[in-house]
Amino acid sequence: MTALNINARIAVIGAGAMGAGIAQVAAQAGHPVLLLDNRPGAAAQAIDGIDRQLGKRVEKGKLSAEARAATIARLQAVEAIEALADCELIIEAIVENLEAKRTLFRQLEGICGEQCILASNTSSLSITSIAAQLSHPQRLLGLHFFNPAPIMALVEIVSGLASDPRLAECLYDTAKAWGKKPVHTRSTPGFIVNRVARPFYAESLRLLQEGAADCPTLDSLMRDAGGFAMGAFELTDLIGHDVNYAVTCSVFDAYYADTRFLPSLIQKELVDAGRLGRKSGHGFYSYAEGAERPQPKHISSEQSIDTCVVEGSLGIAQPLITRLREQGVEIIQRDGQGLLRTGDAVLALSDGRMACQRAREDGLRNLILLDLAFDYGKASRIAISYTADIDPTALEQGVAVLQRAGLNVSPLSDSPALAVLRTVAMLANEAADALLQGVASAADIDLAMRAGVNYPQGPLAWGDAIGLSHLLKVLENLQASYGEERYRPSLALRRRVAEGRTFHDKS
Numbered sequence: 001m002t003a004l005n006i007n008a009r010i011a012v013i014g015a016g017a018m019g020a021g022i023a024q025v026a027a028q029a030g031h032p033v034l035l036l037d038n039r040p041g042a043a044a045q046a047i048d049g050i051d052r053q054l055g056k057r058v059e060k061g062k063l064s065a066e067a068r069a070a071t072i073a074r075l076q077a078v079e080a081i082e083a084l085a086d087c088e089l090i091i092e093a094i095v096e097n098l099e100a101k102r103t104l105f106r107q108l109e110g111i112c113g114e115q116c117i118l119a120s121n122t123s124s125l126s127i128t129s130i131a132a133q134l135s136h137p138q139r140l141l142g143l144h145f146f147n148p149a150p151i152m153a154l155v156e157i158v159s160g161l162a163s164d165p166r167l168a169e170c171l172y173d174t175a176k177a178w179g180k181k182p183v184h185t186r187s188t189p190g191f192i193v194n195r196v197a198r199p200f201y202a203e204s205l206r207l208l209q210e211g212a213a214d215c216p217t218l219d220s221l222m223r224d225a226g227g228f229a230m231g232a233f234e235l236t237d238l239i240g241h242d243v244n245y246a247v248t249c250s251v252f253d254a255y256y257a258d259t260r261f262l263p264s265l266i267q268k269e270l271v272d273a274g275r276l277g278r279k280s281g282h283g284f285y286s287y288a289e290g291a292e293r294p295q296p297k298h299i300s301s302e303q304s305i306d307t308c309v310v311e312g313s314l315g316i317a318q319p320l321i322t323r324l325r326e327q328g329v330e331i332i333q334r335d336g337q338g339l340l341r342t343g344d345a346v347l348a349l350s351d352g353r354m355a356c357q358r359a360r361e362d363g364l365r366n367l368i369l370l371d372l373a374f375d376y377g378k379a380s381r382i383a384i385s386y387t388a389d390i391d392p393t394a395l396e397q398g399v400a401v402l403q404r405a406g407l408n409v410s411p412l413s414d415s416p417a418l419a420v421l422r423t424v425a426m427l428a429n430e431a432a433d434a435l436l437q438g439v440a441s442a443a444d445i446d447l448a449m450r451a452g453v454n455y456p457q458g459p460l461a462w463g464d465a466i467g468l469s470h471l472l473k474v475l476e477n478l479q480a481s482y483g484e485e486r487y488r489p490s491l492a493l494r495r496r497v498a499e500g501r502t503f504h505d506k507s
């Protein structure tokens with residue numbers, strides 16, 4: 001089935017932030033669009049708002065005055081639901097309440113034609129459940145846009161138990177024709193993005209709770225090493241802690257209290273205190289006038305390093321060696337297990353064990369563990385951890401070699417899998433479980449995380465880049481360290497490792 005014809009009349013119900021944005025997207029694509037809200041005058045106001053937004057784009061030279069006028073001419077505010085009778089697609093973006101949505105769709109069934117596709121923009125309710133009481137549940141699907149809808153590219157096309165696969169294809173093609181990046185997903189709690197993204201917040205919150213590092217240090221590691229646009233604390237301050245905490249609680253409840261989704265007491269306390277983030281002027285950071293953003297911690301060294309010994313390969317961290325060579329450091333290559341030696345210091349990429357444990361088990365004195373970086377060739381910061389009894393000169397030497405490669409060095413307490421590695425390992429593990437459960441394809445999961453929350457790389461592709469055997473080891477070590485099911489590796493990961501395949505390997 002192909003995309004809806006450009007002349008097909010579309011309706012959007014609910015003229016709030018999402019409904020107005022979706023109406024704008026459909027109208028800009030060329031469809032006649034009706035906008036309805038049960039607050040009198042709200043739909044007309046929303047169209048005025050869209051007009052103002054488009055006006056700003058015209059002023060900036062990003063849109064022609066003709067295109068603005070044509071878009072606005074395609075939008076029509078209506079006050080009665082009966083006006084939607086001849087629409088071919090109706091997208092609901094009303095209040096997030098199951099009964100309200102069910103009632104609305106039942107009412108629509110009595111008004112619109114049999115060919116009309118019904119879609120919900122819900123972000124947390126089950127499509128199966130919304131459709132359950134309809135006479136034709138097969139024509140109801142989820143069409144989940146991200147905020148702000150005109151800007152965010154991702155649209156999750158959500159199929160419930162009864163949804164017609166041909167209609168899912170039609171919505172997929174239609175979203176694509178609207179310039180979006182659609183993905184298919186099954187109606188499971190959190191769909192793709194709101195489920196797979198949970199560890200991004202959860203692992204930073206846990207590290208904070210355990211005193212591994214402070215907020216600015218963890219945030220800067222996620223940005224400067226992890227390649228994420230923002231760290232978890234600045235991002236949740238932006239989203240609003242009430243909203244982010246509610247999503248976590250809803251996913252946690254929906255998965256029957258699986259500890260992978262355990263909400264954070266630290267975040268709950270912020271919500272209890274009314275520190276909701278930017279919108280209330282205070283969250284993890286203060287947004288009061290003149291408030292200064294605290295700086296990330298780093299350590300520096302006065303030592304000078306001219307020679308290093310590399311034993312084996314550092315795996316994904318190998319570009320660090322290129323950076324050192326470029327700085328004129330002499331590299332002596334030997335066989336071995338992936339260690340970088342300089343002076344008395346031994347550096348290695350974390351495998352999920354604490355430094356104290358690995359030093360003892362592998363007989364390595366003065367061990368310094370390196371965190372993951374998205375691109376070791378370009379990162380400007382790296383986290384390290386080390387044993388409490390490290391020789392201070394060896395620590396200085398280890399820090400000096402990383403400095404020489406151009407990195408700021410942020411110390412963490414001796415935590416399993418440090419910060420970026422544990423976060424990415426858990427993102428990849430959650431994505432693997434979603435894959436295992438048939439929630440979406442590997443390609444769609446990765447696309448959803450890149451287009452929906454701007455991750456620098458899809459979590460499954462990232463797992464492939466780290467190496468799935470290493471990823472599995474990291475998770476097993478995390479699970480052993482904490483003794484918690486939260487870190488249990490997904491069967492999908494174990495299976496790929498046993499089969500010698502990657503996540504994106506189709507063979």
Ligand code: NAI
Binds near residue numbers: 013015
């Ligand atoms: P909102 O509160 O800004 O707007 C909802 C609008 O629906 C209001 O104008 C309200 O008057 C109207 N409304 C409520 N009940 C109605 C009814 N029975 N008939 C007609 N109009 C009705 O809400 P928002 O943020 O736009 O969210 C709408 C939907 O989109 C919810 O299901 C939400 O979960 C979902 N969503 C929200 C996102 C967000 O970031 N805000 C992102 C993705 C989905």
